[in-house]
Amino acid sequence: MIKIVLIGSGNIAFHLIQKITNTEGLFLAQVFARNTNDIALNYPNLSVTNIWKELKEADVYILAVSDNAIEEVSNQIPFENKLVVHTAGSVAMTQLSIKNRRGVLYPVQTFSKNKIIDFSKVTFCIEADNQNDYQILEEITKLLSAKSIQLNSEQRLALHISAVFVSNFTNHMCHLANEICQQNNIDFDLLKPLIIETAQKVNILSPLEAQTGPAIRNDFQTIQKHTDFLSENNLKNIYQLITTSIQQTHGKEL
Amino acid sequence: MIKIVLIGSGNIAFHLIQKITNTEGLFLAQVFARNTNDIALNYPNLSVTNIWKELKEADVYILAVSDNAIEEVSNQIPFENKLVVHTAGSVAMTQLSIKNRRGVLYPVQTFSKNKIIDFSKVTFCIEADNQNDYQILEEITKLLSAKSIQLNSEQRLALHISAVFVSNFTNHMCHLANEICQQNNIDFDLLKPLIIETAQKVNILSPLEAQTGPAIRNDFQTIQKHTDFLSENNLKNIYQLITTSIQQTHGKEL
Numbered sequence: 123m124i125k126i127v128l129i130g131s132g133n134i135a136f137h138l139i140q141k142i143t144n145t146e147g148l149f150l151a152q153v154f155a156r157n158t159n160d161i162a163l164n165y166p167n168l169s170v171t172n173i174w175k176e177l178k179e180a181d182v183y184i185l186a187v188s189d190n191a192i193e194e195v196s197n198q199i200p201f202e203n204k205l206v207v208h209t210a211g212s213v214a215m216t217q218l219s220i221k222n223r224r225g226v227l228y229p230v231q232t233f234s235k236n237k238i239i240d241f242s243k244v245t246f247c248i249e250a251d252n253q254n255d256y257q258i259l260e261e262i263t264k265l266l267s268a269k270s271i272q273l274n275s276e277q278r279l280a281l282h283i284s285a286v287f288v289s290n291f292t293n294h295m296c297h298l299a300n301e302i303c304q305q306n307n308i309d310f311d312l313l314k315p316l317i318i319e320t321a322q323k324v325n326i327l328s329p330l331e332a333q334t335g336p337a338i339r340n341d342f343q344t345i346q347k348h349t350d351f352l353s354e355n356n357l358k359n360i361y362q363l364i365t366t367s368i369q370q371t372h373g374k375e376l
Numbered sequence: 377m378i379k380i381v382l383i384g385s386g387n388i389a390f391h392l393i394q395k396i397t398n399t400e401g402l403f404l405a406q407v408f409a410r411n412t413n414d415i416a417l418n419y420p421n422l423s424v425t426n427i428w429k430e431l432k433e434a435d436v437y438i439l440a441v442s443d444n445a446i447e448e449v450s451n452q453i454p455f456e457n458k459l460v461v462h463t464a465g466s467v468a469m470t471q472l473s474i475k476n477r478r479g480v481l482y483p484v485q486t487f488s489k490n491k492i493i494d495f496s497k498v499t500f501c502i503e504a505d506n507q508n509d510y511q512i513l514e515e516i517t518k519l520l521s522a523k524s525i526q527l528n529s530e531q532r533l534a535l536h537i538s539a540v541f542v543s544n545f546t547n548h549m550c551h552l553a554n555e556i557c558q559q560n561n562i563d564f565d566l567l568k569p570l571i572i573e574t575a576q577k578v579n580i581l582s583p584l585e586a587q588t589g590p591a592i593r594n595d596f597q598t599i600q601k602h603t604d605f606l607s608e609n610n611l612k613n614i615y616q617l618i619t620t621s622i623q624q625t626h627g628k629e630l
Contacts, residue, residue: 133588189590189598212590212598230566232573232588237580243569271566280560281567283602283615284553288567289574290589291618292546297583297625299538306534312484312525313535313542314579315497320543321575323491325568329551334387334486335544336443336466344443344466348537356621361537363617364545367610371551 123149124262127178129195130186131155133233134209138186139165141241147265152178174198182207182258184227185218193217205255211282214275215249225250225259228278229268232289241266247273247281298357330371337368377403378516381432383449384440385409387487388463392440393419395495401519406432428452436461436512438481439472447471459509465536468529469503479504479513482532483522486543495520501527501535552611584625591622 126148128138135155142150143165152169153161154177162170169178177200185208187195192208196219199206206218207225218224226249233239246263248270250256256272263270273281296317303310323332336344345365352358380402382392389409396404397419406423407415408431416424423432431454439462441449446462450473453460460472461479472478480503487493500517502524504510510526517524527535550571557564577586590598599619606612 188593189595212601231570232577232586234577234581234586234588236585237577239573243573245566245569271563273562277560277562279601279605280556281562283605284556284562284564284567285570286589286602286615287549287553287556288571290587290591290622291549291614292571293574293577293583293586293588294591294618294622294625295541295545295549296578297587298621299541300583302534302538302541306531308527308531308535308538309525310538312499313538315499316485316539317542317546317575317578319493319497320486320547321571323486323488323547324550324571326491327488329547329554331490332486332488332547333544333551334488334547335540337544337548339442341443347466347533348540351533351537356624360545360617360621361540363614364548367552367614368544368548370610371548 123147124182124258124265125149125151125180126182126184126262127152127154127180128184128186129154130184131157131161132186132188133235134229135186136235137233137239138184138209139168141239141266143168145265148262151180174200177201179204181205182262183222184209189213193219196222205250205258207250207259211247211285212279214279215251216275223251223255225255226275226278227259227262228273228282230281230285232285232293241268245269245271247271247278249274249278298360302352302357333368333372335368337365338372340369377401378436378512378519379403379405379434380436380438380516381406381408381434382438382440383408383453384438385411385415386440386442387489388483389440390489391487391493392438392463393422395493395520397422399519402516405434428454431455433458435459436516437476438463443467447473450476459504459512461504461513465501465539466533468533469505470529477505477509479509480529480532481513481516482527482536484535484539486539486547495522499523499525501525501532503528503532552614556606556611587622587626589622591619592626594623 142148158170183206189210202221204222206222207227215226228247229244231244248259300310396402412424437460443464456475458476460476461481465482469480482501483498485498502513554564
């Protein structure tokens, strides 16, 4: 049984609490959160605290806090030589306080509170100071039914940036489309099968092969119609920059 | 039985030929394509031509040609008072020659030759000069097991622009991520479950609710790390423009 204390109350913490409390072989000994109310309400049998000196002993401390708080929070842990890991994509493992054994468990996935996560679709990028701790982290991911891969801090940063492109930026593209639809009395639902199909294509074709649309066809007239239609500057700028990037990628020129 | 002549040989034509030849109630009388070889090879029993005066009589002529060719091709059709439709998102129905009855069958989907399309996931936007022709087009979409909706040319243009954002632009985001991964020896496959999850989220949450990542968290330090890491100007510009757009959307400021 691996005894875990989880620190944090954001989206990743929310899903980890839910998953760990339902995973055989893992025991969630405590959650540390600034605001304890929400968690105490949902998990009445769980030990919850916001006082550092009340922190329980555990095998692993998982910090699911904001990137900028990782260093400070790791300094607050009132123990030494424990395994302390963070869950951030873009924070080096060495940002964690040296007084404890350090590691990283970065899930390559997007977590929203209102959407259940299938952990078999999550890969954790693992990093650890030593081989024994690496194996503990690997064991945790296995018990969570997730996959894992070893990545150093620099590769993890590159992967996190890539994740921002494929997830945060694509979602924002959907938001901008939603706005265009609303302004023109079009049901955004019409686009949902296209959104799914576009994502599924990447499982079969490389994004380079999967590219379609006016930019790759170098269809100047359609591009012109689209930019004329987009009266709002932000939409126009984004349309033009990405269109040019597609054309450059495929060796086309305006 | 609705008798169809298809004009064109691009991605949409490719999938329509495949689907129509396998659909009861529809008869593909002929395909007109500049290069007849590929089609003749794959469909030995199909009538294929590249000579306008050999064009057969049919109930509907479907033009799946490039946007800029629609007007000219519609003028070449050696018949009058036939139902002639195009399949483009951004071309007004009135671009079709007035000598025939005009209509539009625009599929809201992305078509690549190497990816099979499930037509039950395709919605066709229909437009027609008259109610009778509208019903013929609606009947064709039903026989194709697809959905349909009535949209006028201006709404269709807005929908097509939205489709460019959710499909062409999101796919390009995946391509850029693939490049970042390759440059850092990271397996792009790691991101595939994230790509699928991000798309599936839009079926459950609005893109506004589904947004995650450093931009919406206003995580300036992470954004700075990412833009410092991206040495290539195009990637940096795209990162910054979309990050700012997300922050503006959610009322945050750099």
